[in-house]
Amino acid sequence: xxxxxxxxxxxxxxxxxxxxxxxxxxxxxxxxxxxxxxxxxxxxxxxxxxxxxxxxxxxxxxxxxxxxxxxxxxxxxxxxxxxxxxxxxxxxxxxxxxxxxxxxxxxxxxxxxxxxxxxxxxxxxxxxxxxxxxxxxxxxxxxxxxxxxxxxxxxxxxxxxxxxxxxxxxxxxxxxxxxxxxxxxxxxxxxxxxxxxxxxxxxxxxxxxxxxxxxxxxxxxxxxxxxxxxxxxxxxxxxxxxxxxxxxxxxxxxxxxxxxxxxxxxxxxxxxxxxxxxxxxxxxxxxxxxxxxxxxxxxxxxxxxxxxxxxxxxxxxxxxxxxxxxxxxxxxxxxxxxxxxxxxxxxx
Numbered sequence: 001x002x003x004x005x006x007x008x009x010x011x012x013x014x015x016x017x018x019x020x021x022x023x024x025x026x027x028x029x030x031x032x033x034x035x036x037x038x039x040x041x042x043x044x045x046x047x048x049x050x051x052x053x054x055x056x057x058x059x060x061x062x063x064x065x066x067x068x069x070x071x072x073x074x075x076x077x078x079x080x081x082x083x084x085x086x087x088x089x090x091x092x093x094x095x096x097x098x099x100x101x102x103x104x105x106x107x108x109x110x111x112x113x114x115x116x117x118x119x120x121x122x123x124x125x126x127x128x129x130x131x132x133x134x135x136x137x138x139x140x141x142x143x144x145x146x147x148x149x150x151x152x153x154x155x156x157x158x159x160x161x162x163x164x165x166x167x168x169x170x171x172x173x174x175x176x177x178x179x180x181x182x183x184x185x186x187x188x189x190x191x192x193x194x195x196x197x198x199x200x201x202x203x204x205x206x207x208x209x210x211x212x213x214x215x216x217x218x219x220x221x222x223x224x225x226x227x228x229x230x231x232x233x234x235x236x237x238x239x240x241x242x243x244x245x246x247x248x249x250x251x252x253x254x255x256x257x258x259x260x261x262x263x264x265x266x267x268x269x270x271x272x273x274x275x276x277x278x279x280x281x282x283x284x285x286x287x288x289x290x291x292x293x294x295x296x297x298x299x300x301x302x303x304x305x306x307x308x309x310x311x312x313x314x315x316x317x318x319x320x321x322x323x324x325x326x327x328x329x330x331x332x333x334x335x336x337x338x339x340x341x342x343x344x345x346x347x348x
Contacts, residue, residue: 249278
C-alpha cells in the first residue's frame with residue numbers, strides 16, 4: 001500500500017470516528033440517556049426503563065459511547081466519564097442545539113452539495129426549526145468566553161445605553177443589566193418566537209430592558225422604527241453602544257453597508273459599534289489549531305439562499321472604515337473562531 005492510500009484510509013477512519021462521536025452524543029442528548037447513566041446501569045437496567053426501545057440499537061449505542069471515552073464499562077455496567085458528565089452539564093448552554101443543528105441540518109445540507117454546486121438544485125432555506133430554536137440557542141455555547149470580555153469592556157467604557165440588534169434570547173442584555181444597575185438596554189429580534197423567549201429572559205431587569213420584535217434585515221428598517229407614530233424607539237434617544245452579535249453574516253455586502261450607515265443615526269457622538277462574528281481564514285491564536293469549525297460553518301451558510309458565508313477579518317475592518325467608523329479594534333475570543341470588532345461612531 002502506498003503512502004497516499006495509507007494517509008487516505010487514516011483520514012477516512014478518523015472521519016468515521018468523529019461522525020460516530022457526533023451521532024452518539026446527539027442521540028444521548030435527544031433521549032436524555034446521559035442523565036440516566038450518572039449512576040452505573042446495565043443494558044438490562046436501561047431496557048427496564050424503556051421497554052419499547054430497540055435493544056440491539058441501544059446495545060450498539062452503549063458500545064460506541066464506551067469506545068468514544070464517554071462511558072466506563074465495569075462488567076457490562078456503564079457510567080458516564082468526566083467527558084460524558086460534561087455533555088449533560090452543559091446541554092442547556094447551547095450544546096444540545098448545536099449538536100441537533102450539526103446532525104439534522106449540516107449533514108443533510110452537505111449531502112446536497114453536488115447538486116448545489118452544479119446549480120441543479122436551488123440553494124437551501126432555513127426552516128422554522130433553525131430560525132426559532134437552533135440558531136439562537138446554539139449561539140449560547142459561546143457565552144462562557146464572550147461574556148467575561150463584554151463585562152470587562154463595559155466596566156472600562158462605562159456604557160449606560162445599549163442597543164442589541166438581533167438579540168436572540170436576550171442573554172447579553174440581561175447579564176449586562178444584572179451586572180450594571182444603571183444600564184438601560186433595547187433588543188431587536190426579528191423572529192417572534194425567539195423575541196418572546198427574550199422578553200421572558202429579561203423580566204428580572206424590569207423596565208430597564210425592552211425587547212422589540214422587528215425585522216432588522218429589511219433595508220432601512222432601523223430608521224423606519226424611529227419614525228413610526230407608535231414606535232417605542234421615538235422616546236429612547238441614542239445609545240452608547242450597538243451590538244451585532246453572531247448575525248452580520250446574515251446580510252449581503254450591500255445590506256451590511258446600509259445597516260451600518262443606519263446604526264450611526266442611533267449612536268451618540270463617539271458611541272461604539274460592536275460586531276461579534278466567526279471569520280473565515282486568517283491565522284488567529286487558538287486553543288484548537290484548526291480552521292475547520294469556522295470554515296465549515298462558512299461553507300454551510302453559503303449553501304443557503306442569500307448567504308455568501310462568513311466574512312474575513314479584513315472584510316469586516318474594511319466595512320467599518322468604508323461606513324465612516326473610526327478607532328477600529330479587533331479582539332480574538334478564546335478558541336479563536338470568533339472575533340469581536342469594536343469601532344467608534346464619528347463625533348459629527
